[in-house]
Amino acid sequence: MELVSSSKAFGGQQRVYRHDSSACACPMNFAVFLPPQAEVGPVPVLWYLSGLTCTHQNAMDKGEYRAAAAANGVAIICPDTSPRGEGVPDEPENWQFGSGAGFYLDATQAPYATNYRMESYIRDELPALVARELPLDMSRQGIFGHSMGGHGAITLALKNPGRYASVSAFAPITQPSTAGWSRPAFEKYLGPDEAAWRAYDATLLIADGHRVPDLLVDQGTADGFLQEGLRPQLLELACTTAGIPLTLTMREGYDHSYNFVSTFMAQHIAWHAERLIPA
Numbered sequence: 195m196e197l198v199s200s201s202k203a204f205g206g207q208q209r210v211y212r213h214d215s216s217a218c219a220c221p222m223n224f225a226v227f228l229p230p231q232a233e234v235g236p237v238p239v240l241w242y243l244s245g246l247t248c249t250h251q252n253a254m255d256k257g258e259y260r261a262a263a264a265a266n267g268v269a270i271i272c273p274d275t276s277p278r279g280e281g282v283p284d285e286p287e288n289w290q291f292g293s294g295a296g297f298y299l300d301a302t303q304a305p306y307a308t309n310y311r312m313e314s315y316i317r318d319e320l321p322a323l324v325a326r327e328l329p330l331d332m333s334r335q336g337i338f339g340h341s342m343g344g345h346g347a348i349t350l351a352l353k354n355p356g357r358y359a360s361v362s363a364f365a366p367i368t369q370p371s372t373a374g375w376s377r378p379a380f381e382k383y384l385g386p387d388e389a390a391w392r393a394y395d396a397t398l399l400i401a402d403g404h405r406v407p408d409l410l411v412d413q414g415t416a417d418g419f420l421q422e423g424l425r426p427q428l429l430e431l432a433c434t435t436a437g438i439p440l441t442l443t444m445r446e447g448y449d450h451s452y453n454f455v456s457t458f459m460a461q462h463i464a465w466h467a468e469r470l471i472p473a
């Protein structure tokens with residue numbers, strides 16, 4: 195992998211790397227913050243998955259995670275949200291599909307199946323790469339994300355028990371198989387048979403028996419996508435029915451932006467650190 199940039203922050207290093215992805219069949223960028231503790235030994239890893247229209251850069255620029263990551267001694271990795279660039283099929287006018295809208299799934303339909311394999315990328319390829327190249331303790335991983343990235347974090351945690359010791363989300367898309375901004379994308383990536391969509395829907399994965407030990411979710415009450423796109427009540431119902439301890443907090447007056455995400459970032463990192471770092 196090629197170092198694109200490196201800058202000291204909070205005693206650690208905020209870096210961006212670029213590499214040729216075999217899962218996505220294109221070059222991919224990712225951001226990684228290494229806390230100062232990484233200079234003395236491998237540190238736990240917290241994966242942060244971003245939402246629609248984002249790249250590896252949004253959370254790095256606006257997520258305000260570095261102080262808490264340095265204080266807790268965890269690395270934060272922010273991957274891109276889709277394959278992108280020359281030769282990657284896209285709908286440039288559509289912000290809910292294609293570039294910036296990979297939905298953390300492995301597409302099965304032409305022409306998307308060649309590149310849009312974000313599940314394999316996040317679950318297999320990128321962890322193997324960073325494990326080889328960076329001072330990370332891969333036996334201690336957590337995952338979180340925002341909106342489409344909250345969907346990605348929760349579904350990956352549900353499907354890979356034991357891989358992620360902790361999972362949380364800011365304003366996650368809880369039931370993408372029925373939400374207006376994700377249904378068309380699911381159909382294009384996965385085909386018309388909705389049975390194939392269940393593997394990428396948190397509420398349906400829970401209904402099908404998948405579990406996480408516990409789950410932290412924050413949601414702003416002034417989020418314009420709250421009832422059409424996000425619907426935390428569906429996740430709450432699924433978790434209650436399944437007996438999954440969910441800490442869902444509705445945050446009065448907060449919208450969908452990084453002003454909301456950054457406000458609660460330190461609390462989420464502390465939640466993960468409690469589960470990743472033995473007292």
Ligand SMILES: N[C@@H](CCC(=O)N[C@@H](CS)C(=O)NCC(=O)O)C(=O)O
Pocket residue numbers: 244245246247248252256289340341342450451452
């Ligand atoms: N472009 C959309 C908004 C998309 C949006 O809010 N994306 C969220 C994730 S779902 C985000 O994080 N955007 C990038 C940013 O705020 O930096 C619109 O015009 O309504």
